[in-house]
Amino acid sequence: MDKTQTFRDGDFNPEIRPIHQDKSEPSCVSMKSERSMGCPPKFSGETVPPGYRSVNQERSEPSCVSMKSERSMACPPTFNDKGCLPDHRPQQKKSDRETGQNSWKRNQKISISDHDDASQVNNAVKRRLIMKFQCLYEGTAKQGNPTLLNEIYTELYITEGQSEGCNEHEVRQIETQSRRAASEDTLIKCNDIFKPLPGQDKPIRTVLTKGVAGIGKTVSVQKFILDWAEGKENQDIHLIFPLPFRELNLIQDQKLSLLDLLNIFFTETKGMEIFNNEYKVLFIFDGLDECRLSLDFHSDVRLCDVTESASVNVLLTNLIVGNLLPSALIWITSRPAAADLVPSECVPRVTEVRGFNEPQKEEYFRKRISDQSLANRIISHLKSSRSLYIMCHIPVFCWISATVLEKMLSQAESGEIPKTLTQMYTHFLIIQTNIKHEKDYEKTVKDGDMIFKLGKLAFQQLVKGNLIFYEEDLKECGVDVTEASVYSGLCTQIFREEFGLYQGKVYCFVHLSIQEHLAALYGHMSFINDNINVFDLINKKSLSKYFNFKKYNSSKQMLLSNLHQKAVDKTLHSKNGHLDLFLRFLLGFSLECNQTLLQGLLTQTENSSHNKEKTAQYIKEKIKKNPSPEKFLNLFHCLNELGDCSLMAQIQHYVTAGTLNKVKLSSSQWSALIFVLLTSEQEINVFKLKDFVGSQIKADEVLLKLLPVVKEYRSAQMNSCGVTDEGCAALASVLRSNPSHLRELNVSGNKLGGSGVKLFSSGLENPHCKLEKLWLRYCEITDEGCAALASALRSNPSHLRELDLSWNTLGDSGVKQLSDGLKDPLCKLEKLCLSSCGLTDEGCAALASVMKSNPSHLRELNLSWNKLRDLGVKLLSAGLEDPRCKLEKLWFSDCSVTYHGCAALASALRSNPLHLRELDLTKNKLTDSGAKLLSAIRYNVDYKLETLRI
Incomplete structure (x- = not known):
C-alpha cells in the first residue's frame, strides 16, 4: 500500500475518483441510496432561481467567496437573550404547532422510540461514515489501491485564531506564519475542537476552523468523523451529519425542511426522533469558501421548526445562529478570505489549521x-x-x-534540481503528463493542446475567483469531459472530477497553486503562439477576433515585456492578492531554463527570449513607489523568479555587517530591507530598534518605515532610542493591527510625556491588542499619562500581565488613577513596578483597594524608593492579609520603614501565610526587633516565605 497523505481542501467527500476510474470497481466509499442518486436540479430555459449565482458571473473584484447581497453586508444581527434573531413573523399558536408536529409524527412509516432501535440507526450511520471517510487520497489514489487514513495521519498544528477574513494571498500568510514563535500559540488537538480550554467553563456550540487551501482542514474533519464513528473519541455525540457546501450548492434552489434535507443525505435517520433533548447532534459544513448560497445572517426570516420548509440558505443560517436546534453543535471550515461570512457573534471559538510545523515537515x-x-x-x-x-x-x-x-x-536525470516555485511546478506538470495512458486508448489530443485548454480554464476561473467548476465551464474552454476522463495523469492527478449529491459532477484542481501555475502557463503560451495578451481577453464577449491577430514577430521582445507589465499592474490592483502567485509563475516562464523544460511538451512557434532586465527594472520602479507592504513583498519574490537579487544582496550585506544604522537607504532599499527581515530563516522573536537608528535616520522615521516588520515580531526593544510622539502614534497602529502579534514592548528611556503615552494608549485599548508586557521606565510620565493607561486597561483589560512605570513622576494622584483601571475584575495584571514614582501613604491606600477589589491575579509588586513609611506599609498590609490575595513577591527597599511596618507585615502574613515567597526590605531602619520578627516568619514552616532581604 502506498502510504501517502493528502491534505487538500475538497477532500471532505472521499467519493473522489480519478476521472478515468471504472465506476463499477469497488472502492472504499459509501454506497448511496437510490434517493440520494437522483438527478441534479434543473433550471428551465435561461431562468436562474433566486440566490443562484452562475459560476461564470463576472465580478468587479474577484474573490474566492460567494457573492453576498448588499443586505448581507450590513451590520451584524442583533440577538435576543436566547441567542435568536428577532421573530417578525406572525406568531403561530402553540397548540397549532404541536398539532402539526404530532401529525407529522403519526404519518411517519418508521417510529423509533426505544433505545435499541435508536442504537441500531446510530450504528448504521457510523458504519456508513466509516466506509466513506476511512480512505485518504493524495492527488488521486491509484485505482484499487486506496490509502487508509489511520495508517498515515499525523496530528496537524491547530491553534486558536480570529474569525476575521484576510485579504492577502495565502502563500503570503504561510510565509508570515512560518517564522512566528510557536510559544504564543494555544494548541488544540483535532478531536478536542469542542472542548473548552483550561479556564474556559462555557460550553462551545459553534467552531469555525480556517486555513489556506491544502493546509489540512478537510482532513482534520475527516479524522474527527472517523475516530467518532470507530468509537475512539467524542462518544458523547450521538450523530454527526457532514454536509459539505459544494454538495449543498447543487440543491440551493430547493425548499426543504431540515428533516427533508437530512433524509436526502442520510436515509438511515428517516423517522428517527433525533431532535429531542436526548440526542447530541453535530453538523459539519465543510468549505465555506466554496459556498454559492446566499447566506444572509441579517434576514428577518426566523425558523425554529425542523419540519418547516424553507430555502437551503435559510435553513443553514437559522441553524448556525441557533434559532433552529439551539442545542446542536456546528463546525464550519473555511479559507481565511471567507471566514467573516459568518458573523463573529455566532462563533464562540475560531481555530486555525497551520499545516505542518518544522518537525512535521521532515516527518x-x-x-x-x-x-x-x-x-x-x-x-x-x-x-x-x-x-x-x-x-x-x-x-x-x-x-x-x-x-x-x-x-x-x-x-540519473540531467537538468537542474528545482530551486524556484516555477521550476518545481513545471517539473511536476511534466511528470504527471508522462504518466502512461490507459491500455488500448488511442490519444486523439496532444499533450500541449490539453494543457493549453486546462490552462485557459484555470485562468478564466482564477480571475473570477472560482476554485470549483462545473461541466459548462469545461465546455466553454474546449475541454471534452469524455476525452478528459481517459486522458493521462495530467487530468487524473492534477484535475479531478468529484461525485456529490445526485451524482452531480464537480471539477477542481488539486490545489490552488496548480491552478495558478497552469493559468500562468496559458498566459505565456497565448503570447508566444498567438501574440495575445490574455488580460485583453477579460470581459470580452467575443474572443474569436483576438485569435486572428496578425503576428508581429519582430516586436515580440517588447510585447512580452508589455505582457509582464500589464500582469504586474493587475496584480498590484488586486485587493485580495489572488494574482500574486500567478505573476511569479508568469515571470518565471520567461527564463530560458524554464522554457527548456517545456520543450517537447508544448509547441512554440519560436523561443521567447527577452530582455528580462526590462521587466526587472519595471518591478523595481513599482517597488520604489512603495505600495502597500503586502504588494511589494510579492514583487521581491518576482525578482527572485527572474534571477535578479541585486537589491536583496546589497541589503543582506548591510544586515550581516551590522552597518544599517550608518548608511542612508533609498526607498527601494527600505522595501528590500523589509523583505529580507520578513523572509529571514530566523524566528520572528525580538526587534531591536537600536540596530537601525543612527546619524542618518531617527527612531520615529525607522518605526514608520519598518511598521510591517514590527507588526510581525513578538517582542520590540525600543529603549533609549529617542522615540517621540510620532513614534508613539506609529506604535499605536502596530497595536491596533489585526492580527496583532506583539506581546512585549520596551519603550523605556524615551521622553514620551503625557502626549506620547496618550497616543500609545489609543492602541493599547484596542481589542486586537494582545500586549502582555510593557516597560515604560524613565519616560517622563505624570498623572496625565496614568489616566490614559487606566482608560486603556478598562477598555482592554484581559491581556496585559506586566507593567513597569518605575522612575516616573506619577505621584499619588497618578497611582490613584492607575488603580481605577487595575480594579476591573477582568484585569489580569500579574506584575506591577512603581519604583521611585513619588508615592506616599495615599498611593498605598489606592493600591490596597486594588488588592481587595481584584486580589487573585497580582503576583509581584515593586514599590522601592518611595517614601511610604510605616503608614503606607500598614495600608498595604491590610490588602495583603486578604485570604484571596496571592501576592508572591513584594519589594519595599529604601521606603523609610521601621519596626512598626515590620509588625504590620508580620500580622498580614499570619492572616494569609500561603502565598508570599519573597520580601525585600533592604535600606530601611527596621532595628533588630523588626528584623527578628520577620526572620522568625522566614524560618517557620507554616509560612511560604523563602527569600527575605533585610
Missing part, C-alpha cells in the same frame, strides 16, 4: 520516502531554498515536492 518526507537517505537529501535540498521550504507548511506542496524530487534525485 512527512520520511514517512513517504522509504529510502531514508533519499528522504534526507530531499529535506536538505528544500531547506536550501527558503521559498520552497516555507511552502512545505502546506501538506499538498510536500506531496508535489516529494513527487518531483524523489524522481530527480533517485535517477
Whole structure:
C-alpha cells in the first residue's frame, strides 16, 4: 500500500475518483441510496432561481467567496437573550404547532422510540461514515489501491485564531506564519475542537476552523468523523451529519425542511426522533469558501421548526445562529478570505489549521520516502531554498515536492534540481503528463493542446475567483469531459472530477497553486503562439477576433515585456492578492531554463527570449513607489523568479555587517530591507530598534518605515532610542493591527510625556491588542499619562500581565488613577513596578483597594524608593492579609520603614501565610526587633516565605 497523505481542501467527500476510474470497481466509499442518486436540479430555459449565482458571473473584484447581497453586508444581527434573531413573523399558536408536529409524527412509516432501535440507526450511520471517510487520497489514489487514513495521519498544528477574513494571498500568510514563535500559540488537538480550554467553563456550540487551501482542514474533519464513528473519541455525540457546501450548492434552489434535507443525505435517520433533548447532534459544513448560497445572517426570516420548509440558505443560517436546534453543535471550515461570512457573534471559538510545523515537515518526507537517505537529501535540498521550504507548511506542496524530487534525485536525470516555485511546478506538470495512458486508448489530443485548454480554464476561473467548476465551464474552454476522463495523469492527478449529491459532477484542481501555475502557463503560451495578451481577453464577449491577430514577430521582445507589465499592474490592483502567485509563475516562464523544460511538451512557434532586465527594472520602479507592504513583498519574490537579487544582496550585506544604522537607504532599499527581515530563516522573536537608528535616520522615521516588520515580531526593544510622539502614534497602529502579534514592548528611556503615552494608549485599548508586557521606565510620565493607561486597561483589560512605570513622576494622584483601571475584575495584571514614582501613604491606600477589589491575579509588586513609611506599609498590609490575595513577591527597599511596618507585615502574613515567597526590605531602619520578627516568619514552616532581604 502506498502510504501517502493528502491534505487538500475538497477532500471532505472521499467519493473522489480519478476521472478515468471504472465506476463499477469497488472502492472504499459509501454506497448511496437510490434517493440520494437522483438527478441534479434543473433550471428551465435561461431562468436562474433566486440566490443562484452562475459560476461564470463576472465580478468587479474577484474573490474566492460567494457573492453576498448588499443586505448581507450590513451590520451584524442583533440577538435576543436566547441567542435568536428577532421573530417578525406572525406568531403561530402553540397548540397549532404541536398539532402539526404530532401529525407529522403519526404519518411517519418508521417510529423509533426505544433505545435499541435508536442504537441500531446510530450504528448504521457510523458504519456508513466509516466506509466513506476511512480512505485518504493524495492527488488521486491509484485505482484499487486506496490509502487508509489511520495508517498515515499525523496530528496537524491547530491553534486558536480570529474569525476575521484576510485579504492577502495565502502563500503570503504561510510565509508570515512560518517564522512566528510557536510559544504564543494555544494548541488544540483535532478531536478536542469542542472542548473548552483550561479556564474556559462555557460550553462551545459553534467552531469555525480556517486555513489556506491544502493546509489540512478537510482532513482534520475527516479524522474527527472517523475516530467518532470507530468509537475512539467524542462518544458523547450521538450523530454527526457532514454536509459539505459544494454538495449543498447543487440543491440551493430547493425548499426543504431540515428533516427533508437530512433524509436526502442520510436515509438511515428517516423517522428517527433525533431532535429531542436526548440526542447530541453535530453538523459539519465543510468549505465555506466554496459556498454559492446566499447566506444572509441579517434576514428577518426566523425558523425554529425542523419540519418547516424553507430555502437551503435559510435553513443553514437559522441553524448556525441557533434559532433552529439551539442545542446542536456546528463546525464550519473555511479559507481565511471567507471566514467573516459568518458573523463573529455566532462563533464562540475560531481555530486555525497551520499545516505542518518544522518537525512535521521532515516527518512527512520520511514517512513517504522509504529510502531514508533519499528522504534526507530531499529535506536538505528544500531547506536550501527558503521559498520552497516555507511552502512545505502546506501538506499538498510536500506531496508535489516529494513527487518531483524523489524522481530527480533517485535517477540519473540531467537538468537542474528545482530551486524556484516555477521550476518545481513545471517539473511536476511534466511528470504527471508522462504518466502512461490507459491500455488500448488511442490519444486523439496532444499533450500541449490539453494543457493549453486546462490552462485557459484555470485562468478564466482564477480571475473570477472560482476554485470549483462545473461541466459548462469545461465546455466553454474546449475541454471534452469524455476525452478528459481517459486522458493521462495530467487530468487524473492534477484535475479531478468529484461525485456529490445526485451524482452531480464537480471539477477542481488539486490545489490552488496548480491552478495558478497552469493559468500562468496559458498566459505565456497565448503570447508566444498567438501574440495575445490574455488580460485583453477579460470581459470580452467575443474572443474569436483576438485569435486572428496578425503576428508581429519582430516586436515580440517588447510585447512580452508589455505582457509582464500589464500582469504586474493587475496584480498590484488586486485587493485580495489572488494574482500574486500567478505573476511569479508568469515571470518565471520567461527564463530560458524554464522554457527548456517545456520543450517537447508544448509547441512554440519560436523561443521567447527577452530582455528580462526590462521587466526587472519595471518591478523595481513599482517597488520604489512603495505600495502597500503586502504588494511589494510579492514583487521581491518576482525578482527572485527572474534571477535578479541585486537589491536583496546589497541589503543582506548591510544586515550581516551590522552597518544599517550608518548608511542612508533609498526607498527601494527600505522595501528590500523589509523583505529580507520578513523572509529571514530566523524566528520572528525580538526587534531591536537600536540596530537601525543612527546619524542618518531617527527612531520615529525607522518605526514608520519598518511598521510591517514590527507588526510581525513578538517582542520590540525600543529603549533609549529617542522615540517621540510620532513614534508613539506609529506604535499605536502596530497595536491596533489585526492580527496583532506583539506581546512585549520596551519603550523605556524615551521622553514620551503625557502626549506620547496618550497616543500609545489609543492602541493599547484596542481589542486586537494582545500586549502582555510593557516597560515604560524613565519616560517622563505624570498623572496625565496614568489616566490614559487606566482608560486603556478598562477598555482592554484581559491581556496585559506586566507593567513597569518605575522612575516616573506619577505621584499619588497618578497611582490613584492607575488603580481605577487595575480594579476591573477582568484585569489580569500579574506584575506591577512603581519604583521611585513619588508615592506616599495615599498611593498605598489606592493600591490596597486594588488588592481587595481584584486580589487573585497580582503576583509581584515593586514599590522601592518611595517614601511610604510605616503608614503606607500598614495600608498595604491590610490588602495583603486578604485570604484571596496571592501576592508572591513584594519589594519595599529604601521606603523609610521601621519596626512598626515590620509588625504590620508580620500580622498580614499570619492572616494569609500561603502565598508570599519573597520580601525585600533592604535600606530601611527596621532595628533588630523588626528584623527578628520577620526572620522568625522566614524560618517557620507554616509560612511560604523563602527569600527575605533585610
